Amino acid sequence: MRFLLAKIESLGIPWNRRELTTQDLFRLCRRFRITVQEMPLTVGGFYYRAMGKDCIAVDSRLPEVEKLAVLFHELGHYLFHAPETGATASFHHLAGLTREECEADVFAICALLPRPLIE
Incomplete structure (x- = not known):
């Protein structure tokens, strides 16, 4: 858990201090050169790396708030679970309740529902 918190702290964003926005999400994606693609999908979204490029795909039919939650979830996979090299893919909740999914x-939850909002 300390590794995750240190990684988040190094981002320099107000994660879990204020509600993060679509602009915050896209700013982080630009910083890490992650391409975001919206398209009709049979899953909420997924993160993948192919030929050295990182991408997040999200179901274009989702309501905006759900889409943002999926995007932050997939960004979490990039930040915490992506290997340094090689191809990878991670599908939104398709693998069940694994440590990585949690x-x-x-x-994503702390990005959208920070502690001050629920205290």
Whole structure:
């Protein structure tokens, strides 16, 4: 858990201090050169790396708030679970309740529902 918190702190964003926005999400994606693609999908979204490029795909039919939650979840996979090299893919909640899915969920939940908002 300390590794995750240190990684988040190094981002220099107000994660878990204020509600993060679509602009915050896209600013982080630009910083890490992650391409975001919206398209009709049979899953909420997924993160993948192919030929050295990182991408997040999200179902274009989702309501905006759900889409943002999926995008932050997939960004969590990039930040915490992407290997340094090689191809990878991570699908939104398709793998069931694994440690990686829980970590990505916590990242997304705290991005959108920070502690001050619920205290």
